Amino acid sequence: MSHAHRAVLSTGKPFAFTPENEAKFMELLPRYPSKRAVVLPALWLAQDQEGHLTVESMEYVARRLEQPPVSVFAVVEFYTMFKTEPVGKHHLQLCRTLSCTMRGCEDLQGVIERKLGIGPGESTADGKFSFETVECLGSCGTAPMMRMNNRYWEDLSVEKLERIIDACRDGRDPASEDFSR
Amino acid sequence: MSHQIISTRFDKPGNHTLSGYLANGGYRTLPKVFGMKSEDVIEEVKKSGLRGRGGAGFPTGMKWSFVPRVSDKPKYLCVNADEGEPGTFKDRLILQHDPHALIEGIITCCFAVGIHTAYVYIRGEYDFPIARFSAAVKEAYAEGYLGKNIKGSGFDLDVVVHKGAGAYICGEETGLIESLEGKKGQPRPKPPFPAVVGVFGCPTVVNNVETLAALPWILENGAAAYAAIGTEKSKGTMLFSISGMVEKPGVYESEFGVNLWEFIERSTGGVKDGKQLKAVIPGGSSSAILTAEEARNVKLDYESIAAAGSMVGSGAIMVLDEDTCVVKALEVVLRFYAHESCGQCPPCREGTYWMYEIVSRIRAGRGRPEDIDLLLSICPDMMGRTVCVLADSAAIPAGSYIKKFRSEFEAYIDKANPPQRKLQPGGVNLEARPL
Ligand SMILES: Cc1cc2nc3c(=O)[nH]c(=O)nc-3n(C[C@H](O)[C@H](O)[C@H](O)COP(=O)(O)O)c2cc1C
Ligand code: SF4
Ligand code: FES
Numbered sequence: 001m002s003h004a005h006r007a008v009l010s011t012g013k014p015f016a017f018t019p020e021n022e023a024k025f026m027e028l029l030p031r032y033p034s035k036r037a038v039v040l041p042a043l044w045l046a047q048d049q050e051g052h053l054t055v056e057s058m059e060y061v062a063r064r065l066e067q068p069p070v071s072v073f074a075v076v077e078f079y080t081m082f083k084t085e086p087v088g089k090h091h092l093q094l095c096r097t098l099s100c101t102m103r104g105c106e107d108l109q110g111v112i113e114r115k116l117g118i119g120p121g122e123s124t125a126d127g128k129f130s131f132e133t134v135e136c137l138g139s140c141g142t143a144p145m146m147r148m149n150n151r152y153w154e155d156l157s158v159e160k161l162e163r164i165i166d167a168c169r170d171g172r173d174p175a176s177e178d179f180s181r
Numbered sequence: 182m183s184h185q186i187i188s189t190r191f192d193k194p195g196n197h198t199l200s201g202y203l204a205n206g207g208y209r210t211l212p213k214v215f216g217m218k219s220e221d222v223i224e225e226v227k228k229s230g231l232r233g234r235g236g237a238g239f240p241t242g243m244k245w246s247f248v249p250r251v252s253d254k255p256k257y258l259c260v261n262a263d264e265g266e267p268g269t270f271k272d273r274l275i276l277q278h279d280p281h282a283l284i285e286g287i288i289t290c291c292f293a294v295g296i297h298t299a300y301v302y303i304r305g306e307y308d309f310p311i312a313r314f315s316a317a318v319k320e321a322y323a324e325g326y327l328g329k330n331i332k333g334s335g336f337d338l339d340v341v342v343h344k345g346a347g348a349y350i351c352g353e354e355t356g357l358i359e360s361l362e363g364k365k366g367q368p369r370p371k372p373p374f375p376a377v378v379g380v381f382g383c384p385t386v387v388n389n390v391e392t393l394a395a396l397p398w399i400l401e402n403g404a405a406a407y408a409a410i411g412t413e414k415s416k417g418t419m420l421f422s423i424s425g426m427v428e429k430p431g432v433y434e435s436e437f438g439v440n441l442w443e444f445i446e447r448s449t450g451g452v453k454d455g456k457q458l459k460a461v462i463p464g465g466s467s468s469a470i471l472t473a474e475e476a477r478n479v480k481l482d483y484e485s486i487a488a489a490g491s492m493v494g495s496g497a498i499m500v501l502d503e504d505t506c507v508v509k510a511l512e513v514v515l516r517f518y519a520h521e522s523c524g525q526c527p528p529c530r531e532g533t534y535w536m537y538e539i540v541s542r543i544r545a546g547r548g549r550p551e552d553i554d555l556l557l558s559i560c561p562d563m564m565g566r567t568v569c570v571l572a573d574s575a576a577i578p579a580g581s582y583i584k585k586f587r588s589e590f591e592a593y594i595d596k597a598n599p600p601q602r603k604l605q606p607g608g609v610n611l612e613a614r615p616l
Contacts, residue, residue, distance in 0.1 A: 031341045033255075033381050039363035040346055044305075071364075078365040081305045081347030093306075097267045098466055099424035099499055101513050135349065135517050136267040136466075137306050140424035140497075141431045150308045 006077060008055055008084045015056040021045045025064070035065040039075055043082060052083040080134070088123050088130035090168045093147040096133040099140035104157075108144055109133070111161050128169070151175065184410050184436040186398045186418045187391060191278040197313055199320040202281035208326060210400040214289050215334040220250075222293035226396070228404035230416030235261050235352075235389030236465065236495045238483055245294050245386060247376035254383040258291055258299035259361065259375075262314075262390045263345055263352035265304060267466035267517055268497030271420040271432045272390035276303065276310035279394065280317035284326065284340065286393030289400060291338050294386055298339050302357050305345040315342050349521040353569045354387040356523065367523045368569035389495075391420055411437035415482035419496050425462075426453045426502035437482035441471075444481055445498060457503040460585070464494025466514045467574030469581035470507075490581070507586040508593055511579060512540045518575035529572035532563040536579055548594040557583060 017025055028041050042065060046057040053076055062069040076082045092112060096105055113119055116129050123130035139145045142154030146161075153164060153174075167174035195201030202208065214222060227242030248256060260283070264272045275283055287299050301318075303311050318340050321327040329337045343361060350356040351366035358380045360366035379385020395417065399407045408416045415437035421444075424430045428450035435444050441463065445451070452458050461476035462468055469491040471479065479489045486493050501510060515537035524530045536559055539552050556579060563576040583590055 031339070034362065036363035037361060037381070040360070041344070044344060044346070065363075067363075075363065075365060079305075079346035079348050081345075096513070097517055098462075098510060098513050099268055099430075101509070102425050102499075102501070102505055134306075134347075135520060136265065136269075138264045138270045138273055138304065140268050140499075141270050141422060143424060143430070147306055147308075152309070 006084045008058075008073070009052075010055040013056065015046070015050075015054065015060045017045060017060075018049060021049055036067055036071075038065055039067060039072060040079075043072070043076065047082060052086050054084070086123075086127065088128055090129050090148055092129065092131045093134045093137070094131070095135070095137045095139070095143070095145055095147075097136035097140075099136070100143040100145060103143040105144040107158055108146070108156055108161050111158055111165070115162065115165050129165075149175070184418050185434050186407075186410075187275070187279075187282075187394055187420055188432070188434040190282065191274055193278075197278055197280055197317060199281060199317070199324055199326075202279075207281050207397075208285055210285065210397050211288065211326075211332060211334075214292055214400055215332070215336060219293050219295060222289065222400070225404045226293070226399065229399045229407040230404075230411075230414075231392065231395055231399060231407065232416070232483070233389055234391035234395075234419060234496065236266060236467075238493060241388065241392055244376065244388075245290070247374065248294050248384045248386060249377070250295065252295075252384050255298065255381075256294060256296045256384045257380050257386070258287065258294070258296045259354070259357055259380060259385055259387045260287060260299060260301040260390060260393060261352060261354065261357060261387055262301055262303040262307070262310075263349075263357060264307070264390075265349040265352040265521075266495045266497055267514070268422060268424055268462065268499045269465055269495040270422045270424070271496065273307060273310050274420075274432055275390050275394050276307070276314045280314045281321065281326075282394045282397055283314070283390055284317060284321050286396035287340060288326070288331065288336075288338060289396045290386060290388065290393055292336055296386065297337050298341065300341050300343050300361055300380070302343045302345060302351070302361060304351075305347050311342065311344060318342060348523075349517075350523045350569075350571065353571070356569065357387065358385065365523070367525050368571075370568050412480075412482045412484070414484045415493075419493070421448075421481075421496045421498050423449050423498045423500065425500040426456065426505060427451065427500045428453050435481065437480075438485075439481050440477075441479045441481045441486075441498075442473075442477040445476075445500065449500075452500065452502050458500070459503050459505055460501040460507070462497075462499040462501070462578075464492045465497040466499070466517060467570075467577060468492045468494050469577050470501075470585060472585055507582050507589045508540065508544050511582045512537070512544050514578050514582075515540055515575060518571060522571060526567035526572065528563050529567045529575075532559055532572060533575045535559065536575060540579075543590060543593050546593065548590075550594055552594065553583060553587065553590050 028038050042061045047053050058072050059069050062072040112131050118131050120133045144156050145154040164174040190196045190205050223245050231241045232238045348366050351360040353368045355369040356366040375385040410417050418434050418436045420432050420434050422432050433448035458473040461471045483493050519533040519537040522529045522533045560576040560580040563572040
């Protein structure tokens, strides 16, 4: 969990699920015996819709599930994957736990700091990149590794990470490139 | 003799689809299971000696038998796919490459215990495993392996994939239950145990992915065949996630009772770049560290590893080579537990924080001679005093790293003896970089 209190942004505009997410939300309800159990899945829908959670979207989820808004806020604060501030188009989550540390993740942090000029918890001014260090992502056999763009980037080296960042920067999709060399 | 039970289909292309799984002999045990009395399925699993692979090693059949047979409330299965113990990366392979084996195991467990809804709690970062497993569930519904009246058996079962949101503590079974109920994942005091009062106030089985994935083999080949593999108290095989300073890290399956280091060496090719072995962490970051000598002389099974003062845990083996700094390793491990403590028990919240602070200070060259004994004195205050064992999970590595590698800690404090400063063979000076 993160202990730090978070900034929560308000958009000033009312939030509602898109028709697509509304359909998904309605499918979720009968799968659980309580409305409260739908809080996490509904927050995921809201976050995926806007990229991060806002006062409006959290209150909306609370209202739809008949929960007090504070209980939804408390849940959001507890889980590291719920974001209350925008993250970059490319959000780099670099693992810093033991196996990744042994295999050189601190050198990779150096690459990010050098190439993008941002440290953990920061974003580039153009909003393209943001960076955070995270705990073990369950991919220690291919350490060091990171998660970015909803996928894992494994067996990283300084060179490989540099090339991934370059590709993102130039608007190319690093997933379509061959990093085996 | 090398037995493979869980991983046999991992590298078979297309096995993640229903047709691929069927071609590989999948779902063959269902007619047999549905033809048995449910209590006989529990008996069979008891006889197999299967123990939970999530970390605690609790006998699976016995756990199921604690759930009331007759209940006026529904009963639930929570599949623990939170896979958060540092060093563990095996459930991911099951979800990705053999998702239907997990579904078959889920059906078996639910039939045995009388459960009609299973929640599969998968950690939120596992995008690809979630996608793969969800697709398998969808196919299983479409082909009548899930839903109403499964394959004409009269047995109904719903499987719901539930995505976590980033919190290690939700892998603890009652933390998982709280999280599934839509709350912060803060563990509950036990008793009552989940078997009696679990999710939504109802009797609940919580089992790890790998535990459930072992069931089809056991039901197909019989409990006796499973129990014939391994040792007296450690039956069958387990997936071991081997990482750190070895040539070929990865997930390797082995029967219990083999020599620990020989197994590591045989499967991974030994220590990376021909370096010397310093230590082995055998069961995830919460297990006690073994020196190279201990690792070479211990058998890999629950009882032998316990006799050596550590545990099999989730089967997460981490290898430290001669260049790996044990002080730095402890700092990283303690940072993890300080970060992941849910904060409700003072000994855990304060203990993990202070131990991390003290080890950081030592490594930064600001340690005091009394700091080492101070750390050792904090450990007992964190053992057996909290709602869950996360506090113990931090104290155990701290105590063991210090006791077995005390001189490395002293070297950081004794200014006359400059410490060995690098952690990985690249020879980078990590001192210069803030964490
Ligand atoms: C702090 C903590 C974290 C845990 N994390 C996991 C986990 O990620 N996955 C898991 O299967 N078990 C985990 N466990 C163990 C579970 O509490 C529980 O024992 C297990 O899911 C039971 O399933 P099994 O009997 O099949 O092993 C954790 C335990 C603790 C104390
Ligand atoms: S021991 Fe730590 S993680 Fe476990 S319940 Fe207490 S504070 Fe939370
Ligand atoms: S330590 Fe980085 S993925 Fe496990």
